[in-house]
Amino acid sequence: MEKDHNVSRRQFLTYALLGTGGFMAAGVIMPMVRFGVDPILQADAEDDMVDVAAVDDLTDVPQAFDMEYEQDHGWHVEQVTETVWIHMEGDEVVALSPTCTHLGCTVNWGTDPDNPEQFFCPCHFGRFERDGTNVQGTPPTEPLHRYEHEVRDGRVFLGTNPSPQI
Amino acid sequence: MQWQTADIDTYQQSQSYVDTALIPLLSVSLGEEMKSAVAMGEYISLISMEMEKQFRGRVLQLPPLVYPQNESQETLLQHVDAWADELKSNGKNHIIWVTADPSWKKVENDLPGLLLWLPHLPIEHMDKKLQQKTLNDQMKEILPQVMKEWQQEKGL
Ligand code: FES
Numbered sequence: 001m002e003k004d005h006n007v008s009r010r011q012f013l014t015y016a017l018l019g020t021g022g023f024m025a026a027g028v029i030m031p032m033v034r035f036g037v038d039p040i041l042q043a044d045a046e047d048d049m050v051d052v053a054a055v056d057d058l059t060d061v062p063q064a065f066d067m068e069y070e071q072d073h074g075w076h077v078e079q080v081t082e083t084v085w086i087h088m089e090g091d092e093v094v095a096l097s098p099t100c101t102h103l104g105c106t107v108n109w110g111t112d113p114d115n116p117e118q119f120f121c122p123c124h125f126g127r128f129e130r131d132g133t134n135v136q137g138t139p140p141t142e143p144l145h146r147y148e149h150e151v152r153d154g155r156v157f158l159g160t161n162p163s164p165q166i
Numbered sequence: 167m168q169w170q171t172a173d174i175d176t177y178q179q180s181q182s183y184v185d186t187a188l189i190p191l192l193s194v195s196l197g198e199e200m201k202s203a204v205a206m207g208e209y210i211s212l213i214s215m216e217m218e219k220q221f222r223g224r225v226l227q228l229p230p231l232v233y234p235q236n237e238s239q240e241t242l243l244q245h246v247d248a249w250a251d252e253l254k255s256n257g258k259n260h261i262i263w264v265t266a267d268p269s270w271k272k273v274e275n276d277l278p279g280l281l282l283w284l285p286h287l288p289i290e291h292m293d294k295k296l297q298q299k300t301l302n303d304q305m306k307e308i309l310p311q312v313m314k315e316w317q318q319e320k321g322l
Contacts, residue, residue, distance in 0.1 A: 103223025
């Protein structure tokens with residue numbers, strides 16, 4: 001009888017401590033989950049598009065526009081500025097990444113005097129057509145990557161992840 | 167490419183395309199000139215990063231060559247030559263030295279490779295936007311100089 005009594009008291013204490021401890025642990029862990037993990041999940045969930053240019057400013061000649069946005073790494077927010085080449089192909093907006101698909105240098109429009117109507121990479125003389133197609137016989141083996149876009153009220157919005165166009 | 171494990175694999179796979187090394191030259195002083203040395207260093211680091219971004223497929227950015235401000239010119243040139251030897255024996259044809267330290271101007275001709283001497287701009291007092299614009303403008307002037315260096319088949 002006495003023994004049983006002892007055990008149950010110890011049990012009570014154990015449960016009580018577990019209970020309090022658990023509560024305290026939750027108090028510590030929950031904010032960590034909220035601040036640490038949540039932002040990463042959010043960044044994945046909402047792929048925000050960024051306002052980059054006015055449709056009226058676009059021509060059939062590619063022009064460089066700055067795309068500015070905040071990249072949420074979960075533990076810190078980074079300000080990113082990227083350059084995008086944008087032009088019109090008929091009624092269609094075409095937004096291309098300036099990153100050469102060979103080894104990653106930055107390409108420019110029309111800087112090779114012999115090929116004024118192409119993108120040119122100064123590093124190993126890679127070239128791309130206006131629509132981003134790589135020119136055969138130059139080092140790049142795939143077209144420039146393309147940004148997803150949407151036109152809202154005369155403004156061009158771009159996704160922040162250019163993807164391969166093959 | 168950067169001096170980082172993540173980039174070095176790519177570097178080793180495509181070595182023949184990466185024939186240029188980029189080395190910042192930074193003078194360090196804790197005396198009277200400390201403030202300007204820090205500002206110059208910061209500016210040159212930003213420029214180097216920007217150049218790396220522009221030319222990453224052909225240029226390997228190395229850690230800077232850092233020296234005390236009163237280091238003799240002779241010692242420095244010896245050091246620079248040793249560096250050039252190491253690079254040359256590993257198939258690098260071009261070295262780009264980038265600095266804001268005016269003393270390199272005087273020995274430009276003894277320097278193996280291309281010296282990009284850039285007057286220090288007070289970029290640390292600018293907001294992000296203006297900073298980026300200043301860097302872009304600077305890059306527009308740097309680009310043709312680098313292209314010219316590459317036109318000389320054998321730079322080193
Ligand atoms: S990185 Fe553009 S051609 Fe090699």
